[in-house]
Amino acid sequence: MDEDFEVVIIGAGMSGLGMAARLKEAGRHAFTVLEKAGSIGGTWRDNTYPGAACDVQSHLYWYSFGEQPDWSRTYAGQPEILHNLERFAAHHELAEHIRLGVEVTRATWSDDDGSWLLSTSRGERLRARVLITAWGQLSRPAWARVEGVDSFAGTQVHTARWPDDLDVTGKRVACIGSAASAVQLVPAIAEATGRLTVFQRSPNYLLPRQDRALADDERAALLAEPERYASLREELYRERDGWAAGLRDDGNPVREQFQQVAGEHLGAQISDGELRDRLTPDYAFGCKRVLISDDYYPALSRDNVDLVTESIVRIEPEGVRTADGRLHEADVIVHATGFESLNRTGGVEIVGRDLLTLREAWKEGPEAYLGVSVSGFPNMFMLYGPNTNLGHHSILFMVESQIDYVLQALGALDAGRGRTLDVDPEVQRRYNEELRRDLAGTAFAAGCGSWYTTGEGRVVNNWSSSIEAYRERTAVFSPRDYVG
Structure with missing residues (x-):
């Protein structure tokens, strides 16, 4: 084995970078971020088509921690978002933890030593106590399936x-x-x-x-008065969460x-x-x-x-x-045909306990506990996992809830020597049954054939309610939901 880490993160988009920054803030430095592309940015690196922009207000589409950007518009375009992501990574000194051009091809859980064994396309082998996937839901382009x-x-x-x-x-x-x-x-x-x-x-x-350009005095006032910036974010947050x-x-x-x-x-x-x-x-x-x-x-x-x-x-x-x-x-x-939204393994062969692959576990559609943990895959946590997409708000608030949850899980691992965390299959089953019942009362389940659903109509991408409801559900990590 070439190298050992406490945590390996796959993906250097917004979720992966946010997780990395929070790990450093928590004093956890034994981690690496593996990114298959030659630069960071995820979706904001890949989508450079003319007009590419965010459909959530700029001041809402950012992390709640760290330095807040000086946005030029109410809705930021792709170049500005990517620039701010690069500044974010520099501000948190993440470069030393990020490996570019490294594609993970396989990750296998070992019960023998309670760790994940990762292989890359360059022949590298890494061991990690914890694996965090941050490859998102919309990363693999779907081309039109048309004759000729x-x-x-x-x-x-x-x-x-x-x-x-x-x-x-x-x-x-x-x-x-x-x-x-x-x-x-x-x-x-x-x-x-x-x-x-x-x-x-x-x-x-x-x-x-x-959409409109922000005047210089507006931008200056927001940066000079953090409480005004926070108040604007809170106002936008409450308004949009009501849209659920x-x-x-x-x-x-x-x-x-x-x-x-x-x-x-x-x-x-x-x-x-x-x-x-x-x-x-x-x-x-x-x-x-x-x-x-x-x-x-x-x-x-x-x-x-x-x-x-x-x-x-x-x-x-x-x-x-x-x-x-x-x-x-x-x-x-x-x-302009979107992405393979049901192909949620990031192109990586994930092998859990008893040689169960994630692809096999999800043959009837992706599902997880709280969109974060999958039974049979110990010490693996997902950011922007199944049923955590939104139709009304900034996904970053969902991701931050997941990051906080993962940090608590790491603390639980620290508290138990040699411990592993594998979500109880019955806990995952009950959670997803409850979620499906709630989703049945949403427009997502109305049968229009959207990318939110499987071919059988099961909603596997979206959360069923408000961000506040998700925050409450993920606020406290409960070790009782997990087995060794």
Whole structure:
């Protein structure tokens, strides 16, 4: 074995960096962060497509600890978020703990010495008492599964793998997909393209974004008065956590209000009745991810932009063929088709007790206890694990609750010499049964076929309620929930 660590973290995105910083704050320095890419940043490193930005307010989309960034806008773009992540890592002196270009291929639990044995693509072997996965839910791009996809004679890209040198000026661009990344990309490139064709499988609910640049005096006041900064975060936090009620499937007034706002937003920005009909969802509000944009609808109204709702039957060398027989010629095809949200093993073969693999344990869909621990995989903790995604708020508040929980678990391990922590399978079963019952009352379970669910309709990505409810549930680590 090459090296021993107390903790190994896989992934140097926002979750992994946050965990690393908190470990250092707690005086725990015997850890390393393994990142397969050549730089840190996770999703904010990978998603560099034009218009990429966060759909949570800047002052809410950050850790509650450490230095607060000087945000330039109410909603930050990808370059600014990545820059602040790099500053965060430097501020907490994390570079000495991060190994770039190191891909973990296998992690195997050993009952003999109570540790995880890790192998990397470079032939390295590491031992860790505790394994923390921080590879997120949306890290592996999903390309459109269409006949003839490899036959296209032009350029094909995925929004999460946008080439630095791609110039779409004057070109015919086909955008397959019309959801979260598309509503940012389309307005950003529409004016430059010769022709932009957007292929929509189903319409989305859009709410106004109301983004704006922050004035210099606003920024200066927030940085000079930490209590003002904290007050703004708290105000935004409380407002958005109240939105969780709008995702319940019980006809509550919050949901009805949001649906009305979305309808008014569409009506105000799209005057063409036929186009407006094609952009009107026929499913429950919140069943699919609710999007925010001020410029997507106006972009679709441009003379050089077409919205196509006919289904795609195949891709040909010259472009995209739809079910009505029409060939939509293109020079560039953009796959704005999201991620493999059910492939939650990060590309790593995780082998727990009795040679049980995580892939096998999750053959009917990912599940965990509190989204953090999986029975049969001792001393392994997940950040942004199953059923911890949100439809209304900043995921970082969920992740911080998980980080606090993991730190408590480390303390429990310290308190028991030679101890291991493997969540009791009955505890995990009861928790997930309760969670599924609660999720049944949400819009996520309304049957619209979103990426939140398995093919059988089981919600495996999202939390069922407010962040406050999750915080309360994870506030105290209970060793009684775990066996040795």
